Amino acid sequence: MKKIPSDVQWVHLQAVGGDSVSVKNTAYGNEQPKNICEKMITSVNGIIFDFDGTLFDNSRIAFYLISANPVATLRTWKERLVRKRFAGRDFQTPEKYFKAFFKELGKACCQPPEWLRNWYFNHYMPRMIRVLKKHYNAREGLQDLLQRAGSPGSSLKIAVYSDYPFLKERMEAIGLSVSENIRLYGPESFGAQKPASRPFLEIAKNMNLQPEEILVIGDREDTDGQGAFNAGMHFFCLETNNKRYNRFDPYRRKPNEEMQGPTLLMYAGAWDGLINLLLKRVS
DSSP, X not given: OOOOOTTSEEEESOOGGGOOOOOBSOSSTTOOHHHHHHHHHHHOXXXXXXXXXXXXXXXXXXXXXXXXXXXXXXXXXXXXXXXXXXXXXXXXXXXXXXXXXXXXXXHHHTSOHHHHHHHIIIIIHHHHHHXXXXXXXXXXXXXXXXXXHTSTTOSOEEEEEOSSSOHHHHHHHTTXXXXXXXXXXXXXXXXXOTTOHXXXXXXXHHHTOOGGGEEEEESOIIIIIHHHHHHXXXXXXXXXXXXXXXXXXXXXXXXXXXXXXXXXEEEEXXXXXXXXXXXXXXX
């Protein structure tokens, strides 16, 4: 993993397993990490949540997707591989994005793109929704947070941004009901995939907020974190016990590339500490 530059600062709210950690490379001296995070959450006016792995623990989801239809194992695997190749790509419109995506998937699966589009939207995504409903639940306290933030007059605006479509249906599958005040975004909203910065900036514009007023919460530094940093937003990396992802430095730059935009603190911690601060923010 690339070393995080010295001018990038980390604050750990809580370590996985309850291990004690200290504030690293910050100008806050001996101030407690919880106090630093609380000040940040109090100051932001918008939250952008990632969905998979953030709003619920998505461990073993690939296994459940394949088990639900073993005949489609190869297509399911290829879809995930192609999706990784599209990380950070921005096609400007949803149709251009899906056209390129299914063309690439067609090459990988040796199937016509239109056939795979039909399979994806009419079979694969409905299967994912069924798997979510059967095996997964939203994280504790999340529904309460969405209800409070979604009520008229709330001072905190919330959005959920996923690289997969059918976001409303997938949220309902894990037991979350959302009001119209909770903004939902997917690839059909932008024609891009994380960590492209334009979708994050478009969400900020829709919220009528400046990027520095927004906190992105996700479980992946290479997608959620990189996108947040590129857009000039705060980032909170949700630490889980899921070890399947490689951890990358979201602030990585070419050796001679100068810093673009603000130098932001990067926050990290476990869900229980984070949700307590968020619920306090909307109380």
